[in-house]
Amino acid sequence: MSSAEKSPWILHYNASSCNGCDIEILAALTPLYDVERFGIINTGNPAHADIFVVTGSVNEQNKEVLKNLYDQIPEPKVVVAVGICAASGGVFRDCYNVSGGIATIIPVDAYVPGCSVRPEALIEGVVKAIGVLEKKRALFDNGGAK
Amino acid sequence: MNLMSAIGGAVMFLFLAPILGGLIFGVDRVLTARMQSRRGPPILQPFYDIDKLWHKERAFANPVEVIFTSGYLVLIAFSGVILFSGGDLLLVVFALALAHTFLLLAAYAANAPYSIVGAERELIGVMVAEPVLLLLAVGFFMVTESFFVAEILSKTVPAILSLPGVFLALFAVLTLKLRKSPFDIATSHHAHQELVKGVTSSLSGRTLAKVEVAHWYETIIILALMFLFFAGAPILGVAAVVVCYFLEVLMDNLFPRVTWKMTVKSLWIITVIFAVANIAVIGVYGGVV
Numbered sequence: 096m097s098s099a100e101k102s103p104w105i106l107h108y109n110a111s112s113c114n115g116c117d118i119e120i121l122a123a124l125t126p127l128y129d130v131e132r133f134g135i136i137n138t139g140n141p142a143h144a145d146i147f148v149v150t151g152s153v154n155e156q157n158k159e160v161l162k163n164l165y166d167q168i169p170e171p172k173v174v175v176a177v178g179i180c181a182a183s184g185g186v187f188r189d190c191y192n193v194s195g196g197i198a199t200i201i202p203v204d205a206y207v208p209g210c211s212v213r214p215e216a217l218i219e220g221v222v223k224a225i226g227v228l229e230k231k232r233a234l235f236d237n238g239g240a241k
Numbered sequence: 242m243n244l245m246s247a248i249g250g251a252v253m254f255l256f257l258a259p260i261l262g263g264l265i266f267g268v269d270r271v272l273t274a275r276m277q278s279r280r281g282p283p284i285l286q287p288f289y290d291i292d293k294l295w296h297k298e299r300a301f302a303n304p305v306e307v308i309f310t311s312g313y314l315v316l317i318a319f320s321g322v323i324l325f326s327g328g329d330l331l332l333v334v335f336a337l338a339l340a341h342t343f344l345l346l347a348a349y350a351a352n353a354p355y356s357i358v359g360a361e362r363e364l365i366g367v368m369v370a371e372p373v374l375l376l377l378a379v380g381f382f383m384v385t386e387s388f389f390v391a392e393i394l395s396k397t398v399p400a401i402l403s404l405p406g407v408f409l410a411l412f413a414v415l416t417l418k419l420r421k422s423p424f425d426i427a428t429s430h431h432a433h434q435e436l437v438k439g440v441t442s443s444l445s446g447r448t449l450a451k452v453e454v455a456h457w458y459e460t461i462i463i464l465a466l467m468f469l470f471f472a473g474a475p476i477l478g479v480a481a482v483v484v485c486y487f488l489e490v491l492m493d494n495l496f497p498r499v500t501w502k503m504t505v506k507s508l509w510i511i512t513v514i515f516a517v518a519n520i521a522v523i524g525v526y527g528g529v530v
């Protein structure tokens with residue numbers, strides 16, 4: 096277990112979600128659940144982040160923002176798509192301005208299903224993402240990733 | 242012999258200060274968590290964070306960040322080396338001030354709004370802390386007739402007896418130096434700050450790691466300056482430093498939303514009432530109050 100796994104810092108972005116999933120994410124980040132136990136910090140700053148937690152179906156207004164935030168996170172990084180909207184566009188899929196999921200804009204490493212997601216699923220998703228982060232870090236250290 | 246102990250002190254500082262500094266911040270985070278009825282991270286968490294940052298991609302908002310953050314780290318370490326080898330207090334204070342200039346330049350170089358506002362507020366922080374550090378050097382000179390740490394340490398009567406006001410002012414400045422308050426400057430491990438992370442907003446990976454390690458060095462320097470007031474009574478000195486640090490953590494949790502305006506006002510008032518008055522009294526009456 097390397098330090099990538101012990102110190103995952105999170106950036107949360109709402110790409111036109113209904114706020115249902117965001118409330119669950121923020122609730123899981125409150126002192127009550129104390130994610131700092133695992134070295135997790137909610138940074139609010141792409142330059143410091145390792146895990147990009149995104150909710151919502153992404154629309155024409157914010158896809159550039161999403162792309163920009165992703166690009167600002169230094170490698171190794173992972174993306175967690177939270178909620179059905181983030182996975183496929185969900186109920187908003189057919190709207191005229193909706194891209195239909197995070198993966199249409201940036202690569203996704205873990206999907207968390209649910210509308211809205213349950214905290215257990217959310218935590219499991221982030222844990223899975225940390226596993227991927229670990230692998231990416233090993234690759235990155237060997238000069239594999241860019 | 243003197244040269245040997247000076248070199249010994251400098252080398253010890255260079256190698257042990259980051260270890261001690263990291264541990265202090267680890268304990269700090271656990272203590273803070275416990276005060277908020279949380280468990281908190283492992284004590285070694287600050288080291289994990291640094292190791293993680295070291296393995297991140299080297300991405301820069303502006304490549305000169307590398308020079309400025311390295312300058313910050315080197316100058317802080319230089320300041321500590323002077324202090325721990327028994328050198329000149331004035332040099333310690335000026336090297337610290339210069340080091341902060343480098344950090345500010347790194348933040349300005351990023352040319353990003355949060356960094357720039359962060360740098361401006363950091364500048365305010367320097368403006369508030371610097372007078373106290375200068376008065377500290379002056380105070381020690383008036384009491385011990387020397388700016389040299391080695392000579393101050395050789396005194397048997399602790400300087401705190403003559404300089405209680407200056408000590409209190411330094412204690413007040415400690416919250417600023419630990420980057421806990423004010424929250425709209427602080428780059429501590431609290432959740433979102435008003436300015437994201439202020440000066441360090443645009444720094445990432447290794448540059449951020451350097452700033453963090455420099456911060457550990459600086460913390461040890463400030464705590465060592467506090468200890469200096471108790472030269473001649475080392476056990477009392479260590480106890481005082483530990484108590485002061487604990488009080489800082491407590492204060493940070495009791496007043497987590499102190500703004501920079503409040504900080505400037507209160508710290509300048511404290512500086513004038515305690516530190517300046519203290520030195521004026523010594524100036525008029527001479528020596529021990």
Ligand code: SF4
Nearest residue numbers: 113115178180210211
């Ligand atoms: S998945 Fe459901 S709860 Fe989550 S953002 Fe979409 S509609 Fe809202």
